[in-house]
Amino acid sequence: MGATDTGPVPAGPSRPVSWVAPLLYLAVLIAGLTAAAHTSSLATAPTAAFVAGILLLLLLESGPLRPPLAVLAARLVLIVAVAALDESGLSRALLVLVPFTAYFAFGRTAALALTVCCVAVVLALYTLSEPAWYADPEYVSDLLMLLIGLVLALSMAAVAIGEQRGRARLEEYAARVAELSATNERNRLARDIHDGLGHHLTAIAVQLEKAAAFRGHDPHTADQAVADARRSAGLALDDVRTSVRALRDDHAAPFPLPAAPADLVRELNDGRIQATLQVDGEPYEALGPDGTALTALYRAAQEALTNVRRHADARHVTVSLTFGADSARLVVADDGRGFEPGAVSQGFGLLGIQERARLLGGTVGVDSAPGAGTRITVEIPRAVPERDA
Structure with missing residues (x-):
């Protein structure tokens, strides 16, 4: 996670790593329903509320990449509620999605702050349910697994954002190179038109002026000037053909x-x-x-x-x-x-x-x-x- 990952992600794919959240929701839903079936509580209100919470989370997940703060807060509340209703205890893993989503929406600082908040919420739930939780290896193991999940989620978000920023920079560079190439080609065509066709048109104009000036008292010179003008027109046509051939063939003769x-x-x-x-x-x-x-x-x-x-x-x-x-x-x-x-x-x-x-x-x-x-x-x-x- 470099220092450049502190701001919102630039424009790019609509939802980086979009499969992570739905996969976690599905795993938690299966684990919760399995635990409820073992305790014969599938038809109870808490299980129905648990399922409804998961569905609401999936609905929120289908929203925009940069959710407003209210949506992010609603997601956190729903995850806490689902965790309280889940008999399997796996729902606490959903907390990793909060800083993960916040990283894309608000940057690294907000994601780290929400990571601390998630850990604080888990500690509060542990304290309320079991004041001496720190003496229970199962609680400590669950907390360590949550911390590992949070670290992995932040790392995955940082990598995804870095890749997206790199792709955006490459696209910007490619567009800039294309623009410069087009500008160089326009300049080259302008030079060819000015230096080639402009030269011959100048010669034709001078020769026709000479023909007009000598027409009355030196018809031979005037006719020669007209012939020279025709010759310049032919050279102009040859020059245009040479330039067109060079445009079509990189190996055209110089x-x-x-x-x-x-x-x-x-x-x-x-x-x-x-x-x-x-x-x-x-x-x-x-x-x-x-x-x-x-x-x-x-x-x-x-x-x-x-x-x-x-x-x-x-x-x-x-x-x-x-x-x-x-x-x-x-x-x-x-x-x-x-x-x-x-x-x-x-x-x-x-x-x-x-x-x-x-x-x-x-x-x-x-x-x-x-x-x-x-x-x-x-x-x-x-x-x-x-x-x-």
Whole structure:
């Protein structure tokens, strides 16, 4: 019985160890009727009152798990009355049910107090019936058996409550884990939609604006812009299919590096912006073949280039991918208008980059100033092979 069992039991099963009380009532009823039959007193009023008391106790037992104090007091009175009417003497064992029930309803302190009360009631009954009861081995033996029964009842109640509290905590933890898993999945879907579909929709919008601007005086450039918009729409559809395939298959192939970033760089080269890509090292040797880190780097490059297209007003952009022995590093630098990192609120894109990197133990750095361009650095540590773990 630990210190934590002092309060009412938390929500759980409707009646822990529900078979204990009815079994005791049935045993006492059989023993009482057997004793009454041996003394030819089955048809007497005391025996009828004894049976009625047992039935009332069974009725009270079918009540709520947390009975009011009045019900608990009525149970104690009925047990004392049944014990006085029982010729077998076994009814005194029913006293163990009082602290047992109180433990579930009111906690350990109330159960211990009622245990003392039960012992006091038995001592009072002994004294009234036999003033020198302490000299009779039978009375002493009955008292010791009652004390053992009370201890066992309290122990059983403590174990049942401990098990119920443990189950409640496990259910709470399971619900919390499920909620966190759902939140993480929602965040992941939000990042994929923002970084993937958002990037391609931005490209389509820019290309259609270019087509509208050049339609009157350079139809060839306008047609090329429309063709680029169609190509971006196809890439958007492919990206959606890749994301859906990844949702359905945990072992779906990752975004290929460096081929996928090369496509992003080519897409950005629209005449206004000159973009270059540099790749050093082998990505799969540095990051492992599971695809999580590769996808994070691809999405980071995708979002960084989308921001360049939308906000930077840059002329030159460099994308550098370095796969080293300890980590992989992505650097996207432009010569655009720049900004003050502390003075501008972070959008969903940069937040998604930081979340992806943090989940893999990586870091994200943003170096920018008004008029000095922007440099975004994403570094993800090398995956540790199982043989090295």
